[in-house]
Amino acid sequence: xxxxxxxxxxxxxxxxxxxxxxxxxxxxxxxxxxxxxxxxxxxxxxxxxxxxxxxxxxxxxxxxxxxxxxxxxxxxxxxxxxxxxxxxxxxxxxxxxxxxxxxxxxxxxxxxxxxxxxxxxxxxxxxxxxxxxxxxxxxxxxxxxxxxxxxxxxxxxxxxxxxxxxxxxxxxxxxxxxxxxxxxxxxxxxxxxxxxxxxxxxxxxxxxxxxxxxxxxxxxxxxxxxxxxxxxxxxxxxxxxxxxxxx
Numbered sequence: 001x002x003x004x005x006x007x008x009x010x011x012x013x014x015x016x017x018x019x020x021x022x023x024x025x026x027x028x029x030x031x032x033x034x035x036x037x038x039x040x041x042x043x044x045x046x047x048x049x050x051x052x053x054x055x056x057x058x059x060x061x062x063x064x065x066x067x068x069x070x071x072x073x074x075x076x077x078x079x080x081x082x083x084x085x086x087x088x089x090x091x092x093x094x095x096x097x098x099x100x101x102x103x104x105x106x107x108x109x110x111x112x113x114x115x116x117x118x119x120x121x122x123x124x125x126x127x128x129x130x131x132x133x134x135x136x137x138x139x140x141x142x143x144x145x146x147x148x149x150x151x152x153x154x155x156x157x158x159x160x161x162x163x164x165x166x167x168x169x170x171x172x173x174x175x176x177x178x179x180x181x182x183x184x185x186x187x188x189x190x191x192x193x194x195x196x197x198x199x200x201x202x203x204x205x206x207x208x209x210x211x212x213x214x215x216x217x218x219x220x221x222x223x224x225x226x227x228x229x230x231x232x233x234x235x236x237x238x239x240x241x242x243x244x245x246x247x
Contacts, residue, residue: 019178034102036149038076041096045076048091052137059139061188063198066146071116078144081119089133104155121221125233145201179205190245195220216243
């Protein structure tokens with residue numbers, strides 16, 4: 001009997017499990033005092049999200065940097081703002097707790113009352129344009145480069161690019177390997193960095209696998225960006241049209 005071919009979806013889930021284990025083997029030092037790995041404690045949410053990936057591959061891949069404290073850190077979904085994940089994607093599953101939980105950054109899962117602004121803007125744009133999650137996921141998928149959340153003793157968020165080189169380089173190696181694997185599996189025509197950091201990660205990975213996918217970038221929807229606070233959805237839509245991704 002012929003061996004059953006592994007589906008794209010199953011391969012993406014297997015790659016996420018590998019990434020989950022690989023990043024858990026890394027260590028980080030002060031000023032980072034707390035590291036959350038939502039691929040571990042929020043695996044139910046992440047796996048449910050990965051079930052949305054089109055088994056035939058996708059046309060467009062969006063890439064973010066790493067989880068936000070009120071988004072993916074709560075739901076396991078990239079840019080995972082609660083309302084969008086729960087009421088648009090239809091994902092609402094039990095979420096566990098990280099081993100070393102910061103008292104100022106509790107993980108409440110889908111009971112979290114805070115809203116991740118970046119996620120609300122990003123998924124809100126997709127929701128407005130595509131109406132249903134199924135319509136969006138038919139040709140698109142959203143990934144995060146690094147699955148870890150880094151916090152200092154004060155609970156201040158520390159982004160991966162601010163880690164010292166001795167910690168950042170092994171992390172990048174693991175995350176690059178995973179990103180390259182997903183780009184090979186999904187075989188997109190377009191890849192979009194959500195912000196400059198993600199664009200750089202995509203550029204590196206596309207070159208490594210000799211992919212001819214077209215690279216572009218949209219403005220990051222973070223409320224810390226003054227430009228993003230002035231009609232982010234309009235700016236991002238214009239950028240996607242100029243890149244030939246949306247009509």
